[in-house]
Amino acid sequence: MANDPRRQQSRGAKSARSPWREQAESYLSHHRKVARDSAQKLWQSPIASMMTWTVMGVALALPVALMLLLASLEGVSAGWESSARVTAYLNDSVSIEEAQALQAEVADDSRVAEVELIDRDTALGEFRASSGLEDALDYLDENPLPHTLLVTPSESSRTADGVEMLLTVIEGLDGVERVQVDLGWLQRLNAMTDLLGRAVWALALLLAAAVVLVIGNTVRLSIENRRDEILVAKLVGGTDAFVRRPFLYTGAWFGLGGGIVAWILLQLSLWWLSGPVERLAGLYRSEFSLNGLSFDGALALIIAAMLLGWLGAWVAVKRHLDDIEPGEIAGG
């Protein structure tokens, strides 16, 4: 009788359908039932559940918000990197013909996409128009501005290192007085986003661990509350998997709620910040904008939250369920 439990079970399921299918259907319907029951149990204590969801939501929203900020910052630096241009100011003594020769020489370099020559007269005209110093400029005897080459690096050289190399080459040319490129702040921004990136990951890991512990503790309490049920289930031959199942579903539902709360918090804070961010970016003439979570991102957030909840429940179940053995039911 006890030798083959499976044969015993299939004997009980005599019908037109194959026992295998019957068994699989009953297994799935049991999963559905457990999933529904554990969701209902959460609804029955809405305030406690809401508090757990909120704790989880806050813990998840924080690192995700920082990651979004980081992604936005990286977008900014990428945008600027591609528009990085080297400005070469030529000696005062260089004539316009010599400047054109230099332009041709630089343009031959494979690392250069385009070279624009701004002669001193055009430069003065532009400066006069844009600076508002017209009157002051009239007092000057001669044009103080040199000819200028605007060098746009080719696609492959548009990195901080590539631009730096190009810079040294141009600097070495005869007739070039000074070369300027505003790379310093770009490198600093890159270094900062790198640092911030690592900090965010560390924070995310810590908060994920906190989420697992919070869910673990909540599930531990619900294990205590349902102690009798667990005892009886084990007594009548419930396997460990059977006894564990409702708690794992509870953990996953906590995760689902926490993920949704995190998403709501993120959307709310984006909405709250978007006005000021736009204004600030406008002042810097920057395209910078805070990007929210895409649909995929939101889905990933919720799935990750459910996995964390499941993991937390699993830790609690592993730790506490084995302690509950029916041996303690009957006295001496």
Place this chain on the structure above:
Amino acid sequence: MIEFRQVTKRYDSDHTALRQVNFGLERGELAFLTGHSGAGKSTLLKLIMVMERPSAGEVIVGGQVLNTLPRRQVPYIRRHIGVVFQNHQLLFDRTVFDNVAMPLEVMGTPARDIGRRVRAALDKVGLLNKEKMNPLQLSGGEQQRVGIARAVVNKPPVLLADEPTGNLDPELSADIMRLFAEFSQVGVTVLIASHDIALINDLGRRTLTLEQGRLVSGVGAGGGGRG
């Protein structure tokens, strides 16, 4: 169906619950297990349920030696053993029906079979009309009968009962005993732990008596305690 071979159960170095217990129960046999409290009755039942493992000797149920049974196999053994407790171990957060359905649920019985079999078991103990009630609304005797329905709902070949009549008046106790006798008539091996000597003597069945962990009577198979 149940066989004990030289079974000893030691809890600590100074507390030995069972000492070299030998006995066997055939299919369809009904026997009582008596002794003072602390004589080892519950320990003996726990060994059959694999809630405890023997320190020495062999416990065999349905041809399976339980000593070496891996932990994950234990649930499958328990599905073949129905148990009735003195305090019923019913769950008060669900209906009578759901209580009785638990052994079928853990086995993965299809839903429509569950309804049929739960009602058959409730009918057997005379509580078919109470299936939707909460066990708290029932009397002590009725609760005990729900416990019995749960123990037999999946038609186990072995039925154990630990002081099933402990809280009941003599008339209800006799009722319950009649139920157990009916089960043994259809081939279920029934072992009832009880210290209700009067009731046991009335029924005149085989009686295993434990005294300080030793089996002092009823060792021989079949009708050892008769008369």
